[in-house]
Amino acid sequence: MNWITKFIKPKIKSLFKKQGSDNKETLWVNCECKKLIYKDELFNNLSVCPSCGFHHKLTCEERFKIFFDNKEFQILKTPEPDDDPLKFPKYSAKLKQAREKTKQNDAVLIAEGKLDGLSVTVGAQNFNFIGGAVGAASGEAFIHGAQNAITNKTPFIFFSCSGGQKMQEGAIALMQMTRTVLAVNELKKNNLPYIVVITNPTTGGVSASFATLGDILIGEPKSVLAFAGRRVIQNTVKEELPEDFQTTEFVKDHGGIDLVVERKYLRSTISTLLSILLKKKEVKNISGINDESDIQESLQKTSKAI
């Protein structure tokens, strides 16, 4: 990288670059507002467009870097089930390509670290990995995250970003909906907070299972949260749908989620919510929280605060 690649935008720069150069892809990002933003500048702003406020997608590691204290976290090794159980045409090649592109084995990564000094287990989905689609590996990773939270008595926070279940894994992918719901149930049985941050987009089977079962559901601004797509619904109900239909703001106004929070406030908001759910004075020692009535009382207080 030099001053010319950094400061000259691609349109002019492309006149000088060699054919096949990928500078445009690696250094500049095209925003929804049609503005080109220098990639480093965008990431320094938490991948939120400085002009229009659009929240760009993050990879799992980028998400962890901006969420954990001092960017310190440890990625957990999660189970690796059979890659291609149905021998679906071209699926193996697609998986290989996704792995090369993302340097992840699957769309879901689980990490542990601290949030304002409190130990937390955090999961995230990478949309760059086949649209964050959920199959057996993602299901196993989610369950492993929930299990880690239960074993270490930490809250579980999950950043959802997915188009739904993997068609290439058929019924096995659909079964992950039930399995992840059961894992959420185990968290609740153990009185551990489960918070979901719905990021753009969260659709299909993910929105119909673990992503909408958090004790608190937080949406990033203007993120799509839906089961079926807008066009499918419009063609079924034969009515004009509002412009902001299926955005997190729309779903919040209709009671589907609790909060819409800008990315820069996610850490502080989740930290505050956890301190309420766990009772502030015991935040540093959450293993002391086991009384059902304590949790109910905290939840009531939280809902009043919201």
Ligand SMILES: [Zn+2]
């Ligand atoms: Zn923008």
